[in-house]
Amino acid sequence: MSETMNKQIRLASRPSGWVTEENFTVTEEALPDPGDGQLLVRNIFMSVDPYMRGRMNDTKSYVPPFQIGEVLQAGIVGQVVSSNNADFAESDYVVGMLGWENYSISDGAQLRKIETGAIPLSYHLGILGMPGMTAYVGLHTIAQAQAEDSVFVSAASGAVGSVVGQLAKIHGCRVAGCAGSDDKVALLTDELGFDAAFNYRNSKSLPGSFAEVCPDGIDVNFENVGGEIFEAALWSMRDFGRVALCGMISNYNDEQLQPGPRGMMVIIGRRLRIQGFIVTDHPEACQEYAVKAAGWLAEGKLQYRETIAEGIENAPGAFINMLKGGNTGKQIVQLAAA
Numbered sequence: 001m002s003e004t005m006n007k008q009i010r011l012a013s014r015p016s017g018w019v020t021e022e023n024f025t026v027t028e029e030a031l032p033d034p035g036d037g038q039l040l041v042r043n044i045f046m047s048v049d050p051y052m053r054g055r056m057n058d059t060k061s062y063v064p065p066f067q068i069g070e071v072l073q074a075g076i077v078g079q080v081v082s083s084n085n086a087d088f089a090e091s092d093y094v095v096g097m098l099g100w101e102n103y104s105i106s107d108g109a110q111l112r113k114i115e116t117g118a119i120p121l122s123y124h125l126g127i128l129g130m131p132g133m134t135a136y137v138g139l140h141t142i143a144q145a146q147a148e149d150s151v152f153v154s155a156a157s158g159a160v161g162s163v164v165g166q167l168a169k170i171h172g173c174r175v176a177g178c179a180g181s182d183d184k185v186a187l188l189t190d191e192l193g194f195d196a197a198f199n200y201r202n203s204k205s206l207p208g209s210f211a212e213v214c215p216d217g218i219d220v221n222f223e224n225v226g227g228e229i230f231e232a233a234l235w236s237m238r239d240f241g242r243v244a245l246c247g248m249i250s251n252y253n254d255e256q257l258q259p260g261p262r263g264m265m266v267i268i269g270r271r272l273r274i275q276g277f278i279v280t281d282h283p284e285a286c287q288e289y290a291v292k293a294a295g296w297l298a299e300g301k302l303q304y305r306e307t308i309a310e311g312i313e314n315a316p317g318a319f320i321n322m323l324k325g326g327n328t329g330k331q332i333v334q335l336a337a338a
């Protein structure tokens, strides 16, 4: 790409069922100049996240839907190329919501400056960013995990799940999880400190697999997946257990709404508390986490994995890959040299 042109990914059509590459279109337009109060950012790393699938639908939610023909939005780490905004100077590194594109114009309102140093820039989209904060908020603010609790997390090797498990271990909990391949399960138990894990794709009986990895039941279920995994987790809960309902990725590409977990009377009998949450409702906990996580990373108490695709034209493929489980840790797209 010449530096006078900007390549962008726009929503071509709304998916019906599984999202495909045909739902996206690549466009190129002249690089804009920043106006008064604006800055031009060279985008370096871009995050693709499960919630984006929901924004592709024309439904009312906690974030507005993407519009057909518009450049999609994402968490971006970039560098300021030129600035007419007093809060940002040329060469500053920034993180915030920008476009699926090589360069973005911003008024700075959704950006904050980040330090460069020992921590890789892309970590601000993962373990030090929204996914890590989600893990902390769900585990502590929502589920109020206590030391020695038995914690279970689904999609455990992903951006959020891998942090949930490690935070729970730091807190003194017993941790189990499930993931979609034997390699991911080995990562959880051999490198990330999980006490037990299983590959749900190989499971002959989900209740049986839960009984194996959580023989004494679950106090805190950090739910990322929904569907049958959620149902089996509910039936493995101990009395007064707490469920942090974080995501239901197994349903995001469904054409029809699925019936809920069977046997919901278990919620009554075991006096369970189930609470959905959105991380952005908890800015104070997020800030608290950012400080703690930087320390834990520096001390080697938190491990982190990324799967990195290259180039803006590969962003739709990376997004779909992540929804299908092709990622280990945080799925990132690198758009330019750091």
Ligand SMILES: NC(=O)c1ccc[n+]([C@@H]2O[C@H](COP(=O)([O-])OP(=O)(O)OC[C@H]3O[C@@H](n4cnc5c(N)ncnc54)[C@H](OP(=O)(O)O)[C@@H]3O)[C@@H](O)[C@H]2O)c1
Residues within 6 Å of the ligand: 049, 050, 051, 130, 131, 134, 155, 156, 157, 158, 159, 160, 161, 178, 179, 180, 181, 184, 224, 225, 229, 245, 246, 247, 248, 249, 250, 251, 277, 278, 279, 280, 322, 323, 324, 325, 326, 327, 328, 329, 330, 331
């Ligand atoms: N509430 C909030 O504020 C908030 C914020 C961020 C994220 N979330 C939610 O947290 C969850 C994890 O997000 P993330 O960013 O960390 O993504 P991620 O876990 O890094 O990537 C998604 C993973 O989901 C798993 N998955 C996909 N389809 C599945 C299925 N049918 N059954 C079981 N597992 C499936 C895949 O791993 P496997 O190989 O293991 O299948 C895939 O790698 C998502 O549900 C997301 O929507 C919520």
